[in-house]
Amino acid sequence: MTAGQKSAGRGGGRLRLVVAEDDALLRAGIALVLETDEGLEVVGQAADGLEAVRLCQELRPDVVLMDVRMPGIDGIEATRRIVAGPHPARVLVLTVFQHDEYVWEALRAGASAFLLKRASPERLIEAVRAVAAGEALLDPAVTRALVDRIAGATPGQALSQPEDPRLGRLTTREREVLRLAAEGCSNPEIATRLFLAESTVKTHMKRVLAKLGARDRAQAVAISYRGGLMSS
Structure with a gap:
């Protein structure tokens, strides 16, 4: 063994x-x-x-x-x-x-x-x-590398399928929160970027998870990449 x-x-x-x-x-x-x-x-x-x-x-x-x-x-x-x-x-x-x-x-x-x-x-x-x-x-260095990779692809490569319909359930603010999370930002960093209280960011993230049916933040980020949010 x-x-x-x-x-x-x-x-x-x-x-x-x-x-x-x-x-x-x-x-x-x-x-x-x-x-x-x-x-x-x-x-x-x-x-x-x-x-x-x-x-x-x-x-x-x-x-x-x-x-x-x-x-x-x-x-x-x-x-x-x-x-x-x-x-x-x-x-x-x-x-x-x-x-x-x-x-x-x-x-x-x-x-x-x-x-x-x-x-x-x-x-x-x-x-x-x-x-x-x-x-x-989500280590910021790794998530940002993924974002850079998608951003550097051609439009056809960046989005190989229509946007996940679950993403359509999100409000504009919830999409902003999810996008920043996918870039590797922590809740305090998201709060600073969006001029929100950290507790408000946590509330938005809970709603994002519920609407996407995601078990956690990492799965929500995976959905955002796979569903085309990061290339839109």
């Missing part, structure tokens, strides 16, 4: 995590960083996507930290299976490159967040806690 594994107990209410990364040294380093926070417990480590899926079925973690480029089934397919499984966990994708084509596919597969691997330990722990709380953390 290539993965270390701890007791499947709840650990006194600590968040239960699985780290999926094919680089053994990096995997161990991520686990070590996470366990500096007494509220987090790494219950399993996987060296490939198939092992990550198996560990999630056995250990039922709250959050999986997922590398996308792994042998066997990659992190995208692993994410798809974990999210669709009987005991779904939230998936935080870790990537090296901000222009990683896999990021978009990971969002479509059901990932709740993505973060660059060069993020600080504090940022990593913050991301895990945010994802476990049902929020989505």
Whole structure:
């Protein structure tokens, strides 16, 4: 077995995590960083996507930290299976490159967040806690790279299908909030850009999720890209 594994107990209410990364040294380093926070417990480590899926079925973690480029089934397919499984966990994708084509596919597969691997330990722990709380953390560097990629495409490439009809349910303000979220802006940043209170932004985002039928912010962002909002 290539993965270390701890007791499947709840650990006194600590968040239960699985780290999926094919680089053994990096995997161990991520686990070590996470366990500096007494509220987090790494219950399993996987060296490939198939092992990550198996560990999630056995250990039922709250959050999986997922590398996308792994042998066997990659992190995208692993994410798809974990999210669709009987005991779904939230998936935080870790990537090296901000222009990683896999990021978009990971969002479509059901990932709740993505973060660059060069993020600080504090940022990593913050991301895990945010994802476990049902929020989505979208690294601005990566989301803005996706926006740039779409903006640089030809009109036919940028929008391959009619706008998702769910986007038509949004008010003008809700579309503005979603567009900024898709660009990687946090709620405080959106509030500043739109001259709104942060509580108002949160209310708009809740309404966006409800109208789109999205489970979280990351899925709403995926809908905005796939549905053509970011190319309109």
